[in-house]
Amino acid sequence: MPQFLYDFLVKTYGFLIGIYSLFNRKAALWVSGRKDWERTMSLTLDGLIAERIWIHAASLGEFEQGRPLIEALRTKYPEKGLVLTFFSPSGFEIRKDYKGVDAVLYLPLDTRHNAKVFLDLLKPELAVFIKYEFWFNHLAELKKRDIKTILVSGRLHAKQGFFKPWGKFFRKGLETFGHFFLQNKGSAELLEDIGFKNYTVNGDTRFDRVMSVREENKDLPEIESFTKESKVIMLGSSWPYEEILLNQFMIDYGKEDFKVVIAPHELDERRMREFIEKCPLNCLLLSQWNLRNGDERVLIIDRIGMLSQAYRYGDIALVGGGFGAGIHNVLEPAVWGIPVVFGPRYEMFSEAVELVERDAAFSAEDQKEFNELLLELLNSEDKRTMAGQKALEYCRANQGATKAVMDYISDDLR
Secondary structure, three states: OOOHHHHHHHHHHHHHHHHHHHOOHHHHHHHHHOOHHHHHHHHOOOOOOOOEEEEEEOHHHHHHHHHHHHHHHHHHHHOOOOEEEEEHHHHHHHHHOOOOOEEEEEEEOOOHHHHHHHHHHHEEEEEEEEEEOOOOHHHHHHHHOOOEEEEEEEOOOOOOOHOOOOHHHHHHOOOOOOOEEEOOOOHHHHHHHHHOOOEEEEEOHHHHHHHHHHOOOOOOHHHHHOOOOOEEEEEEEEOOHHHHHHHHHHHHHOOOEEEEEEEOOOOOHHHHHHHHHOOOEEEEHHHHHOOOOOOOOOOEEEOOOHHHHHHHHHEEEEOOOOOOOOOOOHHHHHHHOEEEEEOOOOOOHHHHHHHHOOOEEOOOOOHHHHHHHHHHHHHHHHHHHHHHHHHHHHHHHHHHHHHHHHHHHHHOOO
């Protein structure tokens, strides 16, 4: 792909999202968050220590993936300024006040002008990209300035442009990275095939993150009160399809002894109202906890940031996304030692595949399989216990990715 075509596509994307922002709240946040970004960035960085480390995460999931590294950097290098950027409002809006860094910003649209101005203002001594977001004008500018750049928890796949016959432009962007820290051997083999050997397969920093969440062991008194003395199905990061399946399960088997806690992927008030209207069991929004009657069997968490700790109160975890683009974080429930259930689209997620191989997680293709799985797990304490133990053991065995990255960084930052 020629440079001019890439630039045209990036600017077209910016134009189209501007139009879409007239009708979509998330797109509107994307646009408004970048309005007058140069001035915002200049004011935000004013007075910040000159020795800076830049960490970029596409959205909230990538932030959580990189969080163990951010916290390790803060502990080891308290004298350096940490600057976190997001591409998506889903990450920025939730973590814009995150105290683990010195500044949180939107990454500007990836034009050559924006990349130059962005790095003129930021002047980082190290750039860290989490997982797989690559913006090639920013990468080219980093390389031009000889700024040390690494990829952390990288996950590559054969469909990406780097690995296509026409992918020379994209492969050139990869030359910016001094080192690739990869989740799996498949990603390493893809890099080797195009001539890159500067990698380490050290796993996924999300294991370090979920283990630290488990160690925090925060109490959520309302959820604890709601779930006590009942078997609990936790539906986390749900999309409409999982909610439809679970609603039908409650219609068919609502007489069984269980309660349900739901944390939707997006806090869509209309969707939550529609779910409550269709649900055969009494529902309660967490925000209306003081209005409870005591006979509710479904609790909807209409707050952000609670799910990773809320899973501890579940006996079975359902993770959303597996009937759409792909499942959400399955390690968050697994670390609490409970079996995990999700839809069929999980093959691109190695941790989900490995949990299934260990009989710690289970996939359902349709309503029939979904119902059968839930009933078996609800009624078999032995199956729940065995699957949960294997899930926790898997999380414990895969810790340590953050240390490998920190050891590498320590050789360059003094």
